[in-house]
Amino acid sequence: MSKSFFVDTTLCTACRGCQVACKQWHDLPAEQTKNRGTYENPPDLSFNTYKLVRMREEVIDGKLRWLFFPEQCRHCTEAPCLETAGDPSAIFKDAATGAVIFTAKTKGLNADEIIDSCPYNIPRKSADGTLAKCDMCLDRVQNGLLPACVKTCPTGTMNFGDRKEMLDLAKSRLGVVKKANPKAQLIDADDVNVIYLVAYDPRSYHDNATASNSVIRMTRQMALRKMFSPVAGVAARVI
Numbered sequence: 001m002s003k004s005f006f007v008d009t010t011l012c013t014a015c016r017g018c019q020v021a022c023k024q025w026h027d028l029p030a031e032q033t034k035n036r037g038t039y040e041n042p043p044d045l046s047f048n049t050y051k052l053v054r055m056r057e058e059v060i061d062g063k064l065r066w067l068f069f070p071e072q073c074r075h076c077t078e079a080p081c082l083e084t085a086g087d088p089s090a091i092f093k094d095a096a097t098g099a100v101i102f103t104a105k106t107k108g109l110n111a112d113e114i115i116d117s118c119p120y121n122i123p124r125k126s127a128d129g130t131l132a133k134c135d136m137c138l139d140r141v142q143n144g145l146l147p148a149c150v151k152t153c154p155t156g157t158m159n160f161g162d163r164k165e166m167l168d169l170a171k172s173r174l175g176v177v178k179k180a181n182p183k184a185q186l187i188d189a190d191d192v193n194v195i196y197l198v199a200y201d202p203r204s205y206h207d208n209a210t211a212s213n214s215v216i217r218m219t220r221q222m223a224l225r226k227m228f229s230p231v232a233g234v235a236a237r238v239i
Contacts, residue, residue: 119211
């Protein structure tokens with residue numbers, strides 16, 4: 001059975017323990033940063049930063065709200081990046097977990113095209129064009145361990161398990177949160193394996209927090225056209 005994360009942003013305190021744990025487990029270097037007038041740091045995901053706690057100050061219903069969003073790859077159930085790449089040695093889906101995995105062979109692909117196909121703007125490239133992102137801590141999960149970010153989370157924001165279990169937990173928590181915040185919702189739960197619960201409009205948390213169904217369909221159609229266009233070309237030459 002595939003695995004899923006459930007991320008309950010209503011419990012997040014922006015301690016950034018998940019962000020640090022991800023760096024530590026993957027042995028990723030720190031990045032040069034500077035004070036930008038926000039606690040959010042570094043400013044964005046990168047080839048060396050797979051997880052980033054987004055922080056926003058928003059005035060909602062006349063009150064200042066701190067909105068925290070632990071951003072990472074969504075491991076889409078039908079991943080446009082995988083379809084766009086069309087090379088299972090470079091990007092593949094782990095059959096047991098549903099994790100979408102990037103390998104060093106992404107270096108030989110059109111990195112910008114793959115990045116553009118992601119509805120959540122997640123993959124990042126190095127100077128040589130190799131792509132990287134969250135890998136669901138696949139090595140840990142395959143050995144019966146929780147992903148590093150989930151293991152270190154002190155508040156219950158980060159959860160991980162069988163997809164059905166996580167969906168049930170997400171729906172249960174949504175029912176509770178909606179009593180106080182009627183606008184609460186689960187983000188793109190049918191299309192991703194990283195299910196976020198937010199109390200307010202998803203785009204108040206981050207511009208790429210959600211992808212509309214039309215965007216998801218568009219990226220899938222673009223990827224499918226790319227996959228089948230070489231076949232069509234060969235057929236035309238044969239005829």
